[in-house]
Amino acid sequence: MSAGAVHGVLFDIDETLVDLYTAMGSTLRAVSAERLSHFSEEQWQAYHGLFTSDPKGYYDAYLAGDLSFTEQRILRVQHAEQASGLDGLDEAAASAWNEEYDALLPLHFKPFADVFALLDLLELRGIPYGAVSNNVADYQRAKLDAAGLNRVEILVGIDTVGAAKPEPAIFLEGVRQLGTDPGRTLYVGDNPVVDAEGACAAGLQGVWVDRTGAAGRDGRNFGFPVVTSLSEVSSLLN
Template sequence: MTLDATTNTAASAPFTGRVSGVLFDIDETLVDLVAAMTDAMVSASAHLLPDFGPNDWADFSALYMADPERYYDRYVDGEFSFGQQRGLRARVVFEHLGVAFDAAAEQQWITDFELAQPRSIRAFTDVVPVLDALDAAGIPYGAVSNNVHDYQRAKLDQAGLSRIEVLVGIDTVNVSKPDPAIFLEGCRQLGTLPEETIYVGDNYLIDGVASSRAGLHGVWLNRDGKVPPSDADGVMTIEDLAGLTLLLGL
């Protein structure tokens, strides 16, 4: 179900009076990570690609974020360290471009990237209004992320979202999404039952479907207007976080 803001009313909102808490994904849900990472890629790579223009950097970022070798997922599974997956993903891009990128250059790239990225971390513009609405309604909220707690804690704080106190990372319960345990830990920390909790995230499968299968109400945040899967598995769709306030009748 895609929520239609033109016809929804508080009385018809699907979750009016039925939800006691909300959990959010972080990257590309609360925080514009793609923009921050693109800025960091330019900072770390400009000396190696001095003739690159805006379109070139957009292509660089797109290939890095596509992560065709699944290095980030393999980091989550424990195969690589966080820094290693950064360098390996960069190596794929530089190899594609035919640019020399030896071990020393890779290590320097990782260092430069990690220094640059925090400077560009920003929350999406629709985040603070929805948190204000949840606060006004007395609905507690938190975050469940497929990254480690302390790294994501620093990211939320850098984005001006220190008000999000409940935060579950993959090291909190030593599992990652789509494992139900990570969602259930978020509910436990919020003090809400799964069936009374919404989970909002930008990944249809590991956020929307997985949280629904864990017993929560999965909501897919489809900021980019992707075509929804034909089999929605009971997952609702919103196009921005303002849609969440409509779901809740706030």
Template sequence: MAEAAAPGTIVEATHDGAAAPAVVHPPAAGETRRVRGVLLDIDETVVDLEGAMDRALREVSGPLLPHLGEDEWVTFCRIFTRGSDDIYDRYIAGEITFAQQRVLRAERCLAHFGAAFVSGAQAASWLEAYEAAQPAYVRAFDDVHPFLDALEAAGIAYGAVSNNVHDYQRAKLDTAGLERIRILVGIDAVGVAKPDPAIFHEGLRRLGTAAEETVYVGDNPAHDVVGAAGAGLRGVWLNRRSATLDAEAAAAVPVQVASLSEIPALIGS
């Protein structure tokens, strides 16, 4: 049995999903390692956005592709949710609107199956239907509330920092039953997105904790873990999908978990 980490100490985990002893790094002389705050990503970290997208996409896109089989629908949804990061990055950069990026992603999915919107009006109708359908499917992951309970019991402050605008993410959290996450920083708060240090620092300011005593948890290794480290926080990669990284990327992501339930033991709460 591996020894438990000392209270407030974060440990490193392996990258291949194997059960291996955690490596505890004791604080250096004069260094504090006490975890007093946790900042969280939202999408795919506390909210199952991909699941909500999948259900809404099938509901509103079915009339456009009535003959797709199950495997093809899985491909359609994966193109939208995981195969269109370049389009979403254009939204983050301010090149297109949020609505435009959704339509462009849908057009990419349709094109993969030899289809297309026949007019701008049809695209607008699809978008209206999708925007109405998706919120009804938004849910929190099962491990979120127990994790927040553990943080509260340990007296650890928490909040969220997201690469989307505040009001949209606030509505998403509330719909998912996560009103208890009161501190929320969106990209409109400081005019930049992760991995820019400024958005993490705004989260720290609102949380009232120092960077070196705060952990950031997210599903994107580059934006959430490397970005957090660049801002002085300790990043934890929430790898719900058992994804693998190449050696260079793995070296920059020393701490990963498969569930939020693993984090209290890592930070000694």
């Protein structure tokens, strides 16, 4: 961590500010409850895990420009269906599923419980903050607003500069909009590689918010701070 007080903070959005995992799970159940009423709780958890973890890398293909956002989502649910022993959805059913999922998902967007206290502290100290996300800005703007986070005014998406994390350009655009120096700017995210390492490579102070305790299980020493909650970020501001 660089010496000196922090002059700005940038956040990842999904699984850092917004509990997307829970929102996706609630939406999956709402959309598929009748069709998958035979699922046990264990089967639901496995289905949810396959869809959200995206083991086939369809979201990365979207970031690379090889799939549309809708295509990657449908491919993810098709994989979860087939891996769960189901036949999968035909084209019409997949389209209808996506429309219902898209309509219901924003109703479940919620911030993590530790978000508001940290934003309050940053505002109290006069430290500007914003978000840098690996999705398009308009979609993430709507997500933040639905989660009650419209106070996060600065937002950089992959369409803002035509780059995705961990490329330096997207981090540096966030810094530019904050009006801070990279070396005095924290970047806080839930992915140790894309977020923390990527931010460090761009000259920022990367921080991994490890809500699941993966760092402790890993046993490695990381070249950046690891916190388990946003409440711990306050200790990194000085």
